[in-house]
Amino acid sequence: MSSVAPDPPATQAPEKSWTVKVREAGVEALPPEKLLPDGQPTYVASWIYMFGVASIASLIVIITSGSILALKGPAWWHYTGVGHFFNSVHLWSVELFFFAMVVHLWGKYWMAAWRGGRSRVWVTGAITFLVAVPAALTGYVSQQNFDAQWISTQAKDGLNSVGVGAFFNVTNFGQMYSYHVLLLPIAVVGLVSAHVLLVRKHGVVPPFKLERRKAALATAASAGHDGSPAGTDGGAQS
Amino acid sequence: MSLLRLKDDTQPWKGRYYPYDLVKELCIAVGVIALLALLLTVLFSSPDDKPSTIAQWSRQLPQNFVGTAASQLAGTSGTATYGPPYNHNGTGQEAWIIKPQKWLGVSHPIDTERDFVVGPLETVPNDPALTAALAQYKAAPEKQKKEWAEAYAKPFAEIAEAEEAGKKPPATVSVEEATGTVTVTPSGDAGPVPVMMNSLLALAKSGGVDGSLLTSKQFFQTDYTKPLLFMADGGLLEERAKAQHLLGEQWGMMNETGSYPGQPWLWLYALWYQVEPFKSSENADILVMMVMGVLSLAFICIPFIPGINRIPRKIPIYKLIWKEHYRDVTSS
Amino acid sequence: MSSVGVLGAVFNLNHPAHTVDWEFIHLSVANVIVIAVMLIVFALAIVLPFPGAASRRAARGRGGSS
Numbered sequence: 001m002s003s004v005a006p007d008p009p010a011t012q013a014p015e016k017s018w019t020v021k022v023r024e025a026g027v028e029a030l031p032p033e034k035l036l037p038d039g040q041p042t043y044v045a046s047w048i049y050m051f052g053v054a055s056i057a058s059l060i061v062i063i064t065s066g067s068i069l070a071l072k073g074p075a076w077w078h079y080t081g082v083g084h085f086f087n088s089v090h091l092w093s094v095e096l097f098f099f100a101m102v103v104h105l106w107g108k109y110w111m112a113a114w115r116g117g118r119s120r121v122w123v124t125g126a127i128t129f130l131v132a133v134p135a136a137l138t139g140y141v142s143q144q145n146f147d148a149q150w151i152s153t154q155a156k157d158g159l160n161s162v163g164v165g166a167f168f169n170v171t172n173f174g175q176m177y178s179y180h181v182l183l184l185p186i187a188v189v190g191l192v193s194a195h196v197l198l199v200r201k202h203g204v205v206p207p208f209k210l211e212r213r214k215a216a217l218a219t220a221a222s223a224g225h226d227g228s229p230a231g232t233d234g235g236a237q238s
Numbered sequence: 239m240s241l242l243r244l245k246d247d248t249q250p251w252k253g254r255y256y257p258y259d260l261v262k263e264l265c266i267a268v269g270v271i272a273l274l275a276l277l278l279t280v281l282f283s284s285p286d287d288k289p290s291t292i293a294q295w296s297r298q299l300p301q302n303f304v305g306t307a308a309s310q311l312a313g314t315s316g317t318a319t320y321g322p323p324y325n326h327n328g329t330g331q332e333a334w335i336i337k338p339q340k341w342l343g344v345s346h347p348i349d350t351e352r353d354f355v356v357g358p359l360e361t362v363p364n365d366p367a368l369t370a371a372l373a374q375y376k377a378a379p380e381k382q383k384k385e386w387a388e389a390y391a392k393p394f395a396e397i398a399e400a401e402e403a404g405k406k407p408p409a410t411v412s413v414e415e416a417t418g419t420v421t422v423t424p425s426g427d428a429g430p431v432p433v434m435m436n437s438l439l440a441l442a443k444s445g446g447v448d449g450s451l452l453t454s455k456q457f458f459q460t461d462y463t464k465p466l467l468f469m470a471d472g473g474l475l476e477e478r479a480k481a482q483h484l485l486g487e488q489w490g491m492m493n494e495t496g497s498y499p500g501q502p503w504l505w506l507y508a509l510w511y512q513v514e515p516f517k518s519s520e521n522a523d524i525l526v527m528m529v530m531g532v533l534s535l536a537f538i539c540i541p542f543i544p545g546i547n548r549i550p551r552k553i554p555i556y557k558l559i560w561k562e563h564y565r566d567v568t569s570s
Numbered sequence: 571m572s573s574v575g576v577l578g579a580v581f582n583l584n585h586p587a588h589t590v591d592w593e594f595i596h597l598s599v600a601n602v603i604v605i606a607v608m609l610i611v612f613a614l615a616i617v618l619p620f621p622g623a624a625s626r627r628a629a630r631g632r633g634g635s636s
Contacts, residue, residue: 039255042626043563047615050267057267061275078286081578088284093275098503099604100271103612110616111559112550114541116248126538133503140501146287147495150479152462153470154491161331161523162531163338166323166345171467174460206251207560208551210567256622256629283579483587489596497583499600512594558616562623566630 035200043207048111051104052199056192058097063185065090070181074144074173094136101129113205121202124195131187138180141170152176285496287482292451292465295474296442301413304420305394306472307438310350311431312387314395315471318350324467325349331524339524346463351383354468358450359437368437371430378429389426390435418443486511506530 068086069077077083105125114122141152152170159165169175296303309315313327321328323345330339356376362368375383393410400407410423420439422432441447451464469475476485484490489508494500510516510526519525540546550556557564587598597605 036260037255038257038259040258041251042254042256042566042629043251043560044258045562045620045622045626046559047618047620048559048612049620050263051615053263053267054271057264057271058275060268061272065275084283084286085279085578087286088279088282089275091284092278092282093271095278095499095604096271096274098501099608099611102503103608103615106612107559107615109540110550110553110555112547112556114547115246116250119541122541123538126540130534130538136501143286144289146289146475146478147285149289149466149469150475150484151491153466153475154484154486158523158527160320160323161339161521162527163342165339166342169323169346169461169463171463172461177460203251206248207563208556209247210564254626254629256626258622280578281580282583285584287584481586483589483596483598487596488589492601493587493598494600495584497585497587497598497600499604500598502601502604505605555616562620562626570630 029201030197035197037200041204041206044204048103048107049204051100051107054100055097055104056196058093058100059188059192061093062090062097063189065093066181066185074142074177078144090139094139098132098136101132105129111205112208115205116202118198118202118205121195121198124191124198128188128191128195131184131191135180135184135188137170138176138184142173142177142180144173282498285494285498287478287495290469290474290478291445292442292447292469293445295469295472296439296447297418299472299474299477300418300420300439301394301411302473303442304422304435304439305391305398305411306468307355307435307442308387308391308394308431310354310468310471311356311434312384312391313351314388314391315350317348317354317467317471331521333521333524333528336524336528348464348467351387353454353464354451355434355438357454358441358447359434361446361450362437362441365437367433371433371437374430375434382429386427386429386431389424390422390428390431392425393422506533 065086069083069090072083077087108122108125137151137155141148141155155170156165159168159170168179292303306315310318313319317324319328321330322339322343325344325348330337332340356372359368359372375386378386393408397407397411410425412421413419414421418439419436422428422435424432438447441450447468448465451468452459452462454464455461479485479490480488482495483493484495489512491508492500492502492504507526507530510529511522516522516525536543536546583600587600590597590599590602
């Protein structure tokens with residue numbers, strides 16, 4: 001006998017039910033087939049497309065290794081081999097994260113991936129990068145070693161000059177550790193989630209249309225072919 | 239919006255799809271990245287240079303420590319004259335009428351005379367000479383305190399000036415190698431200050447100043463601002479940083495200790511500090527931050543910036559990315 | 571300097587960095603390598619063929635979405 005509850009019957013929920021509104025808006029924006037499609041357009045055919053998922057994968061490794069470091073506290077990695085090992089994994093996954101993110105943004109720029117109503121995808125991606133920088137900075141100043149001492153005493157000048165230092169004190173380890181372990185990872189994960197959901201909603205940006213003259217010349221050169229009109233890339237959308 | 243976004247003839251894709259397993263792609267990516275991180279860890283590990291302490295500083299560079307402590311007492315050190323958020327002894331940086339450092343005010347008050355010198359000295363027990371010196375100092379009017387402190391601090395400033403100018407420094411400060419004690423010939427009457435400074439040096443060497451600066455507010459502490467600012471006013475951190483290529487003029491904010499890769503994504507931020515007018519400006523930090531702020535905003539708004547948003551169309555790197563698609567379009 | 575974890579490293583990078591210097595530019599060799607590798611990887615990513623060409627060809631020939 002199954003322990004799974006049967007699907008609940010539709011209630012006569014009033015039209016103004018917040019639950020119904022949220023559910024319907026969610027399903028309308030991202031029906032399951034759009035949220036997790038099992039296919040991609042045929043133009044998704046380049047290794048450059050791998051750097052978005054590589055960035056997410058790096059973020060997963062960062063959070064996993066960071067969680068292990070958090071389990072044992074900020075001093076652990078200084079006096080055990082295992083701790084130092086996970087600190088190294090955490091540091092290198094951060095390097096890989098920025099590496100993948102920047103190659104991803106280079107690719108997306110040269111594809112002009114904001115086209116077709118996708119400007120919010122670019123905007124959320126750009127803001128993710130800019131938030132990742134202080135996320136890394138708070139990590140560097142939380143190391144509790146010479147590097148942390150130097151970076152914090154230097155970075156304070158830049159932050160103080162714009163008034164941010166008045167409420168964001170890089171020499172305050174407790175505050176910096178809190179930002180690094182909780183607040184900024186939440187911000188980064190939230191931004192990445194919004195970014196990915198927008199990509200799912202709008203789809204991967206289609207290629208630039210070839211210029212009409214070039215396309216016409218190309219089709220004219222291929223004699224006997226049914227010259228499709230320049231710029232046409234396919235049939236009706238599913 | 240249409241004015242900014244020019245001609246965007248991108249239509250929704252109405253063409254073919256092929257099977258693509260996104261979940262498997264993510265799992266493979268996590269595996270590959272995890273393996274790469276593991277490989278880099280095994281090959282290179284990570285740096286962990288031990289932090290400096292005030293105790294180490296006072297033992298390795300006693301003259302530098304005493305000189306810095308004297309400037310803290312005299313109110314001439316970097317921290318003492320910093321301004322907000324530590325004190326009102328300076329206006330901070332500004333750009334024309336924009337003065338956020340001043341506007342946001344003092345949020346982390348530090349009185350260098352009290353917090354870095356007198357406060358730690360008050361914790362020293364069973365030292366009649368020090369107790370008397372402190373009593374004499376605290377009872378004196380502000381003007382007298384300043385004169386004593388400046389008389390003691392001046393020789394250190396003169397030596398620093400001479401060294402910077404490449405001249406022979408005056409012999410007004412000497413360090414006895416065996417004991418590490420510092421002897422100073424003040425420029426005038428220094429009152430009880432020499433006794434206070436010698437006691438502070440001894441306290442520092444024992445670790446007492448590290449402890450005192452950290453627990454001065456409460457037992458549990460996570461705020462290292464005071465000991466860090468005290469050390470940063472001196473020369474030990476800078477000496478170590480220079481050896482590790484971490485100074486500003488060495489593009490240090492991009493670097494890590496040792497030969498590890500650092501933060502290459504900070505290249506543009508580091509670059510501005512190397513060029514005029516930022517390089518020699520007293521307001522370099524706020525100016526660079528403002529430039530980076532504008533550029534960051536522009537980076538976010540690339541889709542809307544005329545010209546910039548057309549470059550990918552003009553320089554056809556996209557033809558390499560979508561070569562298979564274009565081959566199919568032109569041959570079908 | 572911690573001796574704990576670095577003992578396990580194949581290459582010990584705990585020595586002052588070598589720098590690449592040109593005019594006012596001073597970059598550490600490690601950073602230059604990272605930037606160079608990024609450019610190389612980007613170039614390779616847009617040039618190298620991506621697997622699944624047969625599947626895409628079949629989809630184009632088949633017509634209709636998957």
